[in-house]
Amino acid sequence: MSRSTIILAVLVAILLTGPMFIVVPMSFSTAPSLEFPPPGFWLGYYRRFFSDPNWTGPLFNSFAIGFGTMVLAMLFGAPASFALMRHRFRFRSAFRMLVLSPLIVPHIVMALGYYSYFGSLGLVQSMTGVILAHTCLTIPVVVLTLTSALANFDRRVENAAAGLGARPLTTFRLVTFPILRPAFLVAALFAFIHSFDETVIAIFISGRDSATLPRQMFNSFQMEADPAISAASSLLLAAVLVVIGARWAARLVKPQPARAKA
Amino acid sequence: MAVELTRPALAAEASALPARALLVTLLRPPVILYVPAALFLAAFFLVPLGLVVWMSVSDPEFGFGNYATFFASRYDLAVLARTFQTAFVVTLASLVFAYPIAYVAARRGGAVGGFLLGVVALSFWTSFLVRTYAWMVILGAKGPVVGLLTALGVSPPPRLLFTTFAATFAMAHMLVPFMVLALYAVMKRIDESYMRAAASLGARPLRAFLTVYFPQSLPGVVNGATLVFITCLGFYVTPTLIGSPQDKMIAGRIGQEIEQLLDFGAASATSMILLAAALALFTLYDRFFGLDRMWR
Amino acid sequence: MKNARALSLRGLSKSYLAGQNAVDSIDLEIQPGEFVSFLGPSGSGKTTTLMMIAGFSKPSSGEIAIGGRKIDSVEPYDRNIGMVFQNYALFPHMSVADNVGFPLRMRQVPKAQAAKRIADALAMVGLADFSGRKPAELSGGQQQRVALARALVFEPDVVLLDEPLGALDKALREQMQIELKRIHRELGVTMVYVTHDQGEAMAMSDRIAVFNRGRIEQIGSPAEVYARPQTRFVASFIGDSNLIEGVIGRGGSVDLPGFGSIAVGRGDLTPGTPVDVLLRPETIRLSKEERSPEDICFTVDEIVNYGDSFLVIGKSAGQELRARVPGLDMPALARGERCVMRWSKERVHIVPR
Numbered sequence: 060m061s062r063s064t065i066i067l068a069v070l071v072a073i074l075l076t077g078p079m080f081i082v083v084p085m086s087f088s089t090a091p092s093l094e095f096p097p098p099g100f101w102l103g104y105y106r107r108f109f110s111d112p113n114w115t116g117p118l119f120n121s122f123a124i125g126f127g128t129m130v131l132a133m134l135f136g137a138p139a140s141f142a143l144m145r146h147r148f149r150f151r152s153a154f155r156m157l158v159l160s161p162l163i164v165p166h167i168v169m170a171l172g173y174y175s176y177f178g179s180l181g182l183v184q185s186m187t188g189v190i191l192a193h194t195c196l197t198i199p200v201v202v203l204t205l206t207s208a209l210a211n212f213d214r215r216v217e218n219a220a221a222g223l224g225a226r227p228l229t230t231f232r233l234v235t236f237p238i239l240r241p242a243f244l245v246a247a248l249f250a251f252i253h254s255f256d257e258t259v260i261a262i263f264i265s266g267r268d269s270a271t272l273p274r275q276m277f278n279s280f281q282m283e284a285d286p287a288i289s290a291a292s293s294l295l296l297a298a299v300l301v302v303i304g305a306r307w308a309a310r311l312v313k314p315q316p317a318r319a320k321a
Numbered sequence: 322m323a324v325e326l327t328r329p330a331l332a333a334e335a336s337a338l339p340a341r342a343l344l345v346t347l348l349r350p351p352v353i354l355y356v357p358a359a360l361f362l363a364a365f366f367l368v369p370l371g372l373v374v375w376m377s378v379s380d381p382e383f384g385f386g387n388y389a390t391f392f393a394s395r396y397d398l399a400v401l402a403r404t405f406q407t408a409f410v411v412t413l414a415s416l417v418f419a420y421p422i423a424y425v426a427a428r429r430g431g432a433v434g435g436f437l438l439g440v441v442a443l444s445f446w447t448s449f450l451v452r453t454y455a456w457m458v459i460l461g462a463k464g465p466v467v468g469l470l471t472a473l474g475v476s477p478p479p480r481l482l483f484t485t486f487a488a489t490f491a492m493a494h495m496l497v498p499f500m501v502l503a504l505y506a507v508m509k510r511i512d513e514s515y516m517r518a519a520a521s522l523g524a525r526p527l528r529a530f531l532t533v534y535f536p537q538s539l540p541g542v543v544n545g546a547t548l549v550f551i552t553c554l555g556f557y558v559t560p561t562l563i564g565s566p567q568d569k570m571i572a573g574r575i576g577q578e579i580e581q582l583l584d585f586g587a588a589s590a591t592s593m594i595l596l597a598a599a600l601a602l603f604t605l606y607d608r609f610f611g612l613d614r615m616w617r
Numbered sequence: 618m619k620n621a622r623a624l625s626l627r628g629l630s631k632s633y634l635a636g637q638n639a640v641d642s643i644d645l646e647i648q649p650g651e652f653v654s655f656l657g658p659s660g661s662g663k664t665t666t667l668m669m670i671a672g673f674s675k676p677s678s679g680e681i682a683i684g685g686r687k688i689d690s691v692e693p694y695d696r697n698i699g700m701v702f703q704n705y706a707l708f709p710h711m712s713v714a715d716n717v718g719f720p721l722r723m724r725q726v727p728k729a730q731a732a733k734r735i736a737d738a739l740a741m742v743g744l745a746d747f748s749g750r751k752p753a754e755l756s757g758g759q760q761q762r763v764a765l766a767r768a769l770v771f772e773p774d775v776v777l778l779d780e781p782l783g784a785l786d787k788a789l790r791e792q793m794q795i796e797l798k799r800i801h802r803e804l805g806v807t808m809v810y811v812t813h814d815q816g817e818a819m820a821m822s823d824r825i826a827v828f829n830r831g832r833i834e835q836i837g838s839p840a841e842v843y844a845r846p847q848t849r850f851v852a853s854f855i856g857d858s859n860l861i862e863g864v865i866g867r868g869g870s871v872d873l874p875g876f877g878s879i880a881v882g883r884g885d886l887t888p889g890t891p892v893d894v895l896l897r898p899e900t901i902r903l904s905k906e907e908r909s910p911e912d913i914c915f916t917v918d919e920i921v922n923y924g925d926s927f928l929v930i931g932k933s934a935g936q937e938l939r940a941r942v943p944g945l946d947m948p949a950l951a952r953g954e955r956c957v958m959r960w961s962k963e964r965v966h967i968v969p970r
Contacts, residue, residue: 060425060428060429060526061526064421064424064425065425065429065433067421068421068422068424068425068426068433068437069425069433069436069437071418071421071422072422072436072437072440072441073440074418075418075422075440075441075444075494075497075498076440076443076444078452078455078456078459078494079443079444079447079451079452079455080455081455081458081459081465082451082454082455082458085458090463094463094464095458095459095461095463095464095465095468096465096468134357135357135358135361135362136358138353138354138355138357138358139354139355139358141350141351141354142350142351142354142355143355145350145351146350146351146354148351148352148355150359154355154358154359157359157362157363157366157367158358158362160366161362161366163551163599163600163603164370164596164599165554165555165572165592165595165596165599166555166557167555167557167572167575167576167592167595168370168373168555168575168592168593168595168596169366169369169370170576170579171373171575171579171585171588171589171592172369172370172372172373173369174579175369175372175373175376175585176368176369176372177369191365192365194361194365195361195362195365195366198358198361198362213704213706215702215703215704215706216706216707216708216709218671218673218693218700218702218706219700219702219706219707219708219767220694220708220719221672221673221692221693221694222671222672222673222693222694222696222698222699222700222768223694223699223719223720223723223767223768223771224694224695224697224720224723224724224771225694225719225723226692226694229723230694233708233719234708237708237710238708238709238710252446256448256449258448258449258450258557258558259557259558259572263576263579273448273450276450276454277450277558277562280450280453280454280457280562281561281562288454289454292448292450292451292454292455295447295448295450295451296447296451299443299446299447300443302446303439303442303443303446307435307439
């Protein structure tokens with residue numbers, strides 16, 4: 060591969076990421092509107108973000124909704140993944156379609172559906188409503204993660220456990236689950252992020268009291284009202300940076316042991 | 322000698338009592354595994370979706386009036402055309418940007434590959450809102466681009482924010498990571514020996530790439546293009562925040578019909594047209610490639 | 618081992634598709650403490666049979682009994698059968714000691730006693746110092762030993778081994794064969810060993826069951842199966858072989874077209890019956906002496922030097938034959954040369970067709 064190809068790729072990648080970081084200087088800016096370069100620097104917007112209930116409330120709501128969604132999506136999605144990968148049943152392909160279809164329907168369409176549906180159920184503007192909606196959209200994420208982990212799972216270790224005297228539930232508890240634990244953790248994390256990040260449905264069905272962080276940010280952008288959004292954006296960016304950086308550092312510090320290819 | 326109660330034995334015993342047999346069936350895999358998820362999705366996914374279908378033909382009155390209105394409205398048809406046009410441009414642009422990144426990352430491991438994947442992951446996981454905000458700053462009236470143009474003597478400086486151009490540009494930028502991951506997944510499986518074989522058989526690098534590598538990466542291109550195109554069709558946040566308020570895309574139009582016009586029938590009909598477009602593309606994809614591979 | 622049990626299979630069949638039997642009505646009685654190999658090409662039904670014995674696959678018909686007790690409807694975890702899997706199936710998240718201790722934990726063996734048995738089992742396979750390691754930190758051969766220790770530690774009634782040495786290189790494989798044989802001798806446990814490697818089956822087994830197309834074509838000691846194969850398949854699958862078509866003649870002789878009539882001392886076959894005559898390559902001797910009228914002429918096509926012996930491929934009476942000649946007895950031959958071929962009549966074996 061030629062050097063110029065590599066340089067091109069690196070340049071495009073930098074172009075891809077670079078612009079995002081403009082939110083960082085903005086968050087320390089003293090300018091109340093979108094002015095760049097900033098006229099001066101201070102920490103006021105961070106102070107505002109962490110003290111103003113208009114921001115702390117949605118932040119808390121997003122965590123609560125994300126957590127609730129994660130629990131429900133795992134509760135429904137994990138068994139569904141096992142059913143899809145390990146059993147043949149009559150409605151299997153229909154079930155598969157049903158489970159994956161929330162990925163296909165544009166969120167704005169579902170937002171409209173939930174807007175009227177939860178209106179009639181009295182769930183509009185409630186955290187429960189957002190959690191239920193997010194769970195539907197998140198189940199496919201969980202199922203995709205777990206089914207691909209299950210596809211790579213060598214079922215002979217389960218046979219081995221059975222042959223050594225372990226009953227099915229014991230096998231699951233001592234062998235299957237511990238081996239799949241990383242996949243379960245990843246699926247749960249994806250579920251949380253998927254909900255935490257979801258904007259469109261939250262805009263339409265979370266009310267003032269159950270507003271999520273993305274909804275609050277969206278509204279602030281639209282009004283251009285509150286410069287604390289730059290602090291919120293920088294914090295979200297920092298969170299992603301920390302997680303990815305940590306994974307990177309972990310790989311640098313501890314190289315993966317060469318797995319003995321069985 | 323102990324007589325073990327085995328599963329077939331239990332089942333045989335249970336079949337004596339119909340009610341108990343039913344209970345045993347319900348509590349055993351796979352039924353106990355898939356029925357809860359199926360019921361939940363039916364109640365909280367299929368019903369609201371069905372409600373949209375229903376509203377589109379029943380609000381305010383029964384019939385296809387909402388659809389007729391949509392297709393008779395030059396405004397709505399322009400929205401539809403603009404949506405497809407934008408999605409097309411965005412898909413093409415993100416493919417052009419994504420291909421070199423995925424190509425180098427797949428063929429070069431080490432520091433370069435790690436850096437590229439890290440950068441892609443960073444922008445993949447960063448919220449659309451944050452990235453949209455970054456473009457609001459960059460393209461804003463007091464932003465660096467306008468500042469630069471003014472310094473260069475362009476006056477009055479062009480309006481960049483709140484244009485279809487801004488929305489297209491930002492969406493392409495936002496969907497590049499999706500495209501990279503779709504391409505990378507396929508490229509990673511292209512064995513390095515193909516390119517070596519092509520070289521040993523006398524193909525120069527560019528020719529080897531065009532005749533040997535690129536055709537093998539096409540499934541990734543199709544995967545990525547389908548995903549990006551469909552995501553773009555239903556994109557709400559970015560066009561609403563930085564696109565032109567007059568020249569809406571279809572998702573923005575639905576939002577407007579809900580929030581400003583409170584016309585649920587029209588919003589539902591527009592939604593169904595958007596859904597139909599997305600489904601048609603997925604069906605086409607499924608027909609030729611199989612839907613299972615889309616998210617792998 | 619006190620609890621070596623007999624294993625018997627009666628009319629055992631498995632069909633995946635209607636009318637097609639992957640395993641077709643197998644009858645087999647394995648004595649307590651016996652080492653029996655299932656030998657056959659892939660797809661011959663040997664692994665399917667093993668999986669049915671272990672309980673991972675349900676027989677379509679027939680029955681399986683261990684020590685006289687029917688186990689057809691017993692779940693795998695209640696069968697008390699030790700199994701070594703093809704790729705070992707060690708639990709990747711558990712240490713060596715936890716892997717070996719797993720069956721004891723399932724049987725609620727008290728901790729102290731379990732620790733001692735784990736240590737003994739690991740010592741037996743020569744891995745006493747490895748108990749804290751994870752499977753991924755072991756070599757293939759070491760993983761194999763852990764799998765073996767795990768399958769033996771709970772004193773199972775029967776131990777099943779599914780091509781356990783398949784993933785190892787040749788030198789290690791031979792070393793493990795000897796070790797496995799020693800362990801079998803020391804413990805006296807009933808073992809069923811699946812392999813497609815005839816050399817391995819010959820080296821280790823008390824008896825070999827030769828599988829082909831879902832059936833056992835022959836069961837017998839290695840010497841028996843090698844010297845007196847009952848079918849053409851067994852004759853050609855085990856060892857290198859020359860099979861010459863012939864017809865039974867009068868007075869216990871066989872007429873071989875081109876070779877004439879040879880006496881084989883088998884009066885039990887009706888004259889006129891078509892048969893195959895098995896001539897092992899090592900029973901053929903080549904020499905460059907003057908040929909007498911009853912000698913058979915052999916034209917050399919190819920000579921392969923194996924160091925300790927030579928493989929000579931050539932033609933005789935229009936038929937391709939292979940001769941294996943010990944290095945010391947090898948006459949100076951060149952390709953295209955003609956020589957005299959001899960064999961001892963006692964070594965000739967008739968295979969019914």
